[in-house]
Amino acid sequence: MGGLMKISSENCMHSGGLRSAVAPEYLCPACGARMDVEEIERWVREAEEARDESYAAVEVDEFSQIVREERQREVYRRRKVLYELRNLPLGLAPRPEMILVSYDAEGDAYECRIFYKEPRPVGGLERVNVAAELDPILELKSHPDPNVRLASGKVEEFHALRQGFVSGDDPPPLRRVFYSSEL
Ligand SMILES: [Zn+2]
Numbered sequence: 001m002g003g004l005m006k007i008s009s010e011n012c013m014h015s016g017g018l019r020s021a022v023a024p025e026y027l028c029p030a031c032g033a034r035m036d037v038e039e040i041e042r043w044v045r046e047a048e049e050a051r052d053e054s055y056a057a058v059e060v061d062e063f064s065q066i067v068r069e070e071r072q073r074e075v076y077r078r079r080k081v082l083y084e085l086r087n088l089p090l091g092l093a094p095r096p097e098m099i100l101v102s103y104d105a106e107g108d109a110y111e112c113r114i115f116y117k118e119p120r121p122v123g124g125l126e127r128v129n130v131a132a133e134l135d136p137i138l139e140l141k142s143h144p145d146p147n148v149r150l151a152s153g154k155v156e157e158f159h160a161l162r163q164g165f166v167s168g169d170d171p172p173p174l175r176r177v178f179y180s181s182e183l
Pocket residue numbers: 009012013014015028029030031032033
């Protein structure tokens with residue numbers, strides 16, 4: 001390696017992403033670590049746990065706010081690496097025919113149902129529940145399933161529409177159907 005410093009895979013953030021190696025493994029070009037999908041999923045979960053830990057702190061000052069944001073970004077970055085790897089075969093996933101978003105007042109959450117004309121794609125989700133708050137909705141945008149990412153945009157749209165009603169006289173709508181022409 002000459003004068004180059006070898007990065008140990010223990011400390012490497014795999015920040016250049018991962019590449020296909022001998023199937024079913026992926027390779028980090030920076031440290032040479034090889035991981036299969038299960039290990040990459042664990043790597044994503046570690047970032048999620050670190051993020052959750054920072055949210056568990058009771059006292060919130062400016063510094064812990066920065067830590068939270070950094071850890072959230074790391075979660076998004078790792079998920080992106082994961083779903084880009086998974087995306088190769090998912091690129092052919094059929095698009096939904098219709099998405100129904102309904103508001104559940106009791107749980108203050110949205111239920112999102114994804115309908116397909118063709119048989120449901122393997123591993124494709126038909127139902128997603130998400131709290132009626134912007135952060136968890138935006139978090140769905142890095143979901144590995146492209147149709148869940150698509151649906152999250154519709155939930156976001158419906159959430160914004162409902163927020164607009166808060167100060168008005170009419171109650172906000174409880175459901176909204178998005179047809180294929182809107183997807
Ligand atoms: Zn690495």
